[in-house]
Amino acid sequence: MAAANAYEAARFLTAACAQTPDDPEVLLQLGLTQADLRNFSEARDALQAYVAKRDQPPEAWLALARSCEGVGDAKGAASAYQHVIALYPNDPELQF
Secondary structure, three states, X not given: OHHHHHHHHHHHHHHHHHHOOOOHHHHHHHHHHHHHOOOHHHHHHXXXXXXXXXXXXHHHHHHHHHHHHHOOOHHHHHHHXXXXXXXXXXXXXXXX
């Protein structure tokens, strides 16, 4: 049931993004939802558009890194990981 809700959310957010393509909140939620569904190309596109507008939250950068990895973009993933570590250098969860 949860997967069906996530797919429905992705459809809704895709339609919302088509109507308001510059809305950062829609871009963020679309990117996070697509990443959860492992639709990494769509997630990367939405999250790149989001982080171009806003630098927070770190979940956006982490999802972007994971999405870049999912499409084989190692350089993009490394850049996103470096960015979130720079934002939160003392976060123990980000220490590798």
